[in-house]
Amino acid sequence: MTVGIVGLGLIGGSMAKAVKSRTDCRVLGFDRDAASRDCALREGACDGILDSESLGDCELVLVALWPGAAADFICENAERFAPGSLVSDLCGVKDYVCDRVRESVAGRDFTFIGAHPMAGREVSGYDSALENLFDGASMLLTPFADTPRGEVTRLTDFFLALGFAQVVETTPGEHDRVIAYTSQLAHIVSSAYVKSPTAEEHHGFSAGSYRDMTRVARLNEELWTELFLENRAPLKAELDGLIARLSDFSQALGANDAGTLCGLLREGREIKERIDAEHD
């Protein structure tokens, strides 16, 4: 099978490396950055360059661009995808991308399925791409209600072969609502956390909890701004919920109210234990 990969950054580059090392697929790759393209070819992560002509040779096309650019690419190339082929974006928001792509897919002889690999690093670009980035991770798929089941199965099997531990099917809306909490909110908290003036003094005074809280503050602000604004409503709801819960703590502290404070902490501990017990 020939797999086309559009965008050879952290995610697309890792996909190319994983496909080449774990399957016998041929990989055609494209990146607007010539150095990334050349490096991917030299390292054998790609067998050739993907262009508007060879796009039609691909049974599977993975579009690893930022959401706006990914939707643009799929819409603009709708006529060029091979009949019977599968096309997926790999973006972190799904409602925005799937909504935009849905119309350009209608009536075409290829299948689009939104996908979001739950893996990343605090560094970006092809140089940071890893063959094993997706090992043990979860892959989220957001097929439309009328997407042929066989195509969902075909894509699922492909991702499992790459090293993903599980492929979870959901809707674009559900995806965005949960991701707003599990990933996007964490990036906002981390960024806000590290901006305390006290952060400069942490050295020698910190252990795992500071490290965990601030790890993902090292992000690409332009990409995350786009992701946040394409998922504004769920993200703002989660953020405002967190602010309200933090304000409860602040109020209890201000009132020197041990009973309330202890109750707030107990509630969090019990939820954490229950959630962990359900899945460990």
Added chain:
Amino acid sequence: MTVGIVGLGLIGGSMAKAVKSRTDCRVLGFDRDAASRDCALREGACDGILDSESLGDCELVLVALWPGAAADFICENAERFAPGSLVSDLCGVKDYVCDRVRESVAGRDFTFIGAHPMAGREVSGYDSALENLFDGASMLLTPFADTPRGEVTRLTDFFLALGFAQVVETTPGEHDRVIAYTSQLAHIVSSAYVKSPTAEEHHGFSAGSYRDMTRVARLNEELWTELFLENRAPLKAELDGLIARLSDFSQALGANDAGTLCGLLREGREIKERIDAEHD
């Protein structure tokens, strides 16, 4: 040297194990829980039981109780510590403990130095104690201005021998101000984070950032309530600062303001990169 350890929970138990495995000191231990005492004796983490009589045999006494109980213990036993001995608490707040102990120490022939090992686990009790809990960690010491330098050096050398990577000297007030941010605030955020109703749905939709944000929500709420209330002012200041910064994000999201959002994220990324570069 004979080391007395009061309280054989996670911290005291790990101290006992580290002292026995990394030094040739004799360890006398006490815990109000008979099972922990017996287990520590059976495992060789203690050579004998510490009581009000054998307390006077110890050249070093480490008090690994909660802050209120630790201050009580030191004040109540001020007459029993051996002349020339060193006494340290191992609590997570220092102003409260050091203030309370200062008077009972005055005029006595032993030296008290507040200490706080920057290591922990999300589980507690002797059963969770680890010989290597402190390996590579930072130990914070808060001597008084008139504490003999030789005693600070003696305690520093002892902790380095146990596996600590560094011993950092600071004042109780500085300690509490920085710890409010690096540790206490992280525990509040983690507890507030996991209480989103969406947390129940995270399975399959999460990766490292959710795990990092919620890890320390599994805490002993009674201990942390005590720690928080003994460090109220610095903690409330940090918490309110974080809430204000999160509110800036919420406002930018609400206004669909890409420029502001991107600027907020850039600021966090630059701070994180600068801080990491200073110490990596």
